[in-house]
Amino acid sequence: MSFLIVLAALCFLMFVAYRGYSVILFAPIAALGAVLLTDPSLVAPMFTGLFMDKMVGFLKLYFPVFLLGAVFGKLIEISGFSKAIVKATIAVVGAQRAMLSIVLVCALLTYGGVSLFVVVFAVYPFAAELFRQSDIPKRLIPGTIALGAFTFTMDALPGTPQIQNIIPASFFGTTAWAAPVLGTLGGVFILGVGLAYLEWRRRKALAAGEGYGDAATLVNEPASFAGGRLANPLIAILPLVLVGVSNKLFTGLIPRFYGQTHEFVPAVIGTPAPVVQEVSKVAAIWAVEGALLVGIATVLAFAWKPVIASFAEGTKSAIGGALLASMNTASEYGFGAVIAALPGFLVVANALSAIPNPLVNEAVTVTALAGITGSASGGMSIALAAMAETFIANANAAGIPMEVMHRVAAMASGGMDTLPHNGAVITLLAVTGLTHRQAYKDVFAITLVKTLAVFVVIGVFYATGWV
Numbered sequence: 001m002s003f004l005i006v007l008a009a010l011c012f013l014m015f016v017a018y019r020g021y022s023v024i025l026f027a028p029i030a031a032l033g034a035v036l037l038t039d040p041s042l043v044a045p046m047f048t049g050l051f052m053d054k055m056v057g058f059l060k061l062y063f064p065v066f067l068l069g070a071v072f073g074k075l076i077e078i079s080g081f082s083k084a085i086v087k088a089t090i091a092v093v094g095a096q097r098a099m100l101s102i103v104l105v106c107a108l109l110t111y112g113g114v115s116l117f118v119v120v121f122a123v124y125p126f127a128a129e130l131f132r133q134s135d136i137p138k139r140l141i142p143g144t145i146a147l148g149a150f151t152f153t154m155d156a157l158p159g160t161p162q163i164q165n166i167i168p169a170s171f172f173g174t175t176a177w178a179a180p181v182l183g184t185l186g187g188v189f190i191l192g193v194g195l196a197y198l199e200w201r202r203r204k205a206l207a208a209g210e211g212y213g214d215a216a217t218l219v220n221e222p223a224s225f226a227g228g229r230l231a232n233p234l235i236a237i238l239p240l241v242l243v244g245v246s247n248k249l250f251t252g253l254i255p256r257f258y259g260q261t262h263e264f265v266p267a268v269i270g271t272p273a274p275v276v277q278e279v280s281k282v283a284a285i286w287a288v289e290g291a292l293l294v295g296i297a298t299v300l301a302f303a304w305k306p307v308i309a310s311f312a313e314g315t316k317s318a319i320g321g322a323l324l325a326s327m328n329t330a331s332e333y334g335f336g337a338v339i340a341a342l343p344g345f346l347v348v349a350n351a352l353s354a355i356p357n358p359l360v361n362e363a364v365t366v367t368a369l370a371g372i373t374g375s376a377s378g379g380m381s382i383a384l385a386a387m388a389e390t391f392i393a394n395a396n397a398a399g400i401p402m403e404v405m406h407r408v409a410a411m412a413s414g415g416m417d418t419l420p421h422n423g424a425v426i427t428l429l430a431v432t433g434l435t436h437r438q439a440y441k442d443v444f445a446i447t448l449v450k451t452l453a454v455f456v457v458i459g460v461f462y463a464t465g466w467v
Contacts, residue, residue, distance in 0.1 A: 005037045012033070013335065020437065027421075051338050052334065058329065062330075065285060068292035069322070070322035072243070074314045075307055077125035077222045079303035081299065084231045087230065098131055099195070102144045105240070108244070109122065112248065113162075118243075119148075120145060139213070146446045153187070155376070156186040156190060156410070157184065172409075186454070193452075219434070235302050242298050254287055255279060255280065261279060262279055332422065335374065336379075352368060358405075359461070363412040363455065366413050370383075377413065415451035415454055416451055425443055
């Protein structure tokens with residue numbers, strides 16, 4: 001019964017998200033409904049002590065990233081830089097390869113360490129422009145961005161700095177470069193199959209006579225560039241490049257400057273206690289925020305006139321979008337925390353541990369828990385915290401290197417996590433102005449490709465012994 005309660009809460013939230021209802025409203029309803037059916041006395045304590053605590057904690061850490069990412073994306077749009085990049089892209093790769101262009105830009109940004117959420121805000125303006133000029137249906141944009149940002153550069157390619165590739169290192173004693181051959185092969189599989197699927201969808205739409213969409217009904221369309229001559233493409237892409245480079249530099253410099261912890265005494269009346277900040281926990285977030293400020297400053301420096309003319313109205317819509325996206329994701333985060341604290345969740349975890357093969361056991365456990373919680377990093381953290389010792393013991397008994405365990409766990413976390421209630425998916429759809437019914441089908445197809453890639457990698461390891 002406890003398992004059925006968890007399953008019902010998950011299915012209910014996926015259903016309402018797919019139907020277009022607000023996750024901000026229904027995530028707590030779904031979570032607390034599950035608590036009510038499990039132990040009614042825990043509804044109020046769970047809501048305040050767990051759901052709201054996790055929700056507010058997420059906003060405290062990540063809202064500035066959402067805000068700066070949204071403003072950066074809006075400035076890329078109103079400066080005309082997105083249009084300049086699109087024009088150059090069409091000239092180089094051709095209008096028919098618009099999806100490849102977007103996938104590669106997303107991949108470069110995420111592999112450079114830029115947050116997945118920031119990539120959505122930054123890439124959407126010129127994705128919309130490129131798809132419009134190429135007359136590709138707008139509904140294919142979320143699937144295209146998902147392939148570029150949420151898959152192979154998130155956790156498959158060795159060395160990626162995304163958190164999904166970092167978490168396993170602390171459990172298996174490995175590094176971000178674990179299993180480079182398997183990770184690269186997995187990444188190539190995802191990219192190849194994903195692009196083939198998207199191209200098939202584009203050709204099918206073309207054959208049906210479907211274009212970008214009716215301008216009168218589309219939502220969150222980037223504003224038309226109101227300036228004169230477009231910027232040089234190299235200048236237009238410079239802010240995106242600087243965001244990636246600055247993020248990398250700040251990631252190394254911030255811990256050196258502040259040390260492991262930093263404290264200060266607030267300048268207020270009385271004798272307040274010093275405020276102590278654990279820098280190691282926020283250095284990556286500070287680095288992203290600093291990089292986005294560099295990107296914003298670069299856009300302002302090279303396109304002051306067109307930006308300042310639309311800055312007030314443009315940033316209002318960007319801030320509104322950032323608030324909605326961050327609240328959606330934070331609500332999902334609170335939902336996942338509550339579900340993970342219920343007895344039914346333990347039933348799932350214990351049942352998954354019965355799978356005999358160590359790699360398949362790890363892959364299924366991690367991707368299942370990521371799907372239930374709606375979070376790749378959250379599901380993987382829960383799975384490894386509870387079962388890492390078992391995974392390691394089984395792997396040692398079977399002669400499986402820890403590097404392979406690392407890569408399988410990382411890739412599995414980004415498999416079924418992108419179900420309809422996933423925060424990144426909801427953010428992606430909100431930013432692009434599309435609904436689950438319009439665009440989720442393609443995101444789910446990419447999810448299946450990503451999940452399949454994990455088992456392809458496992459098969460390659462057993463067939464060849466490559467690491």
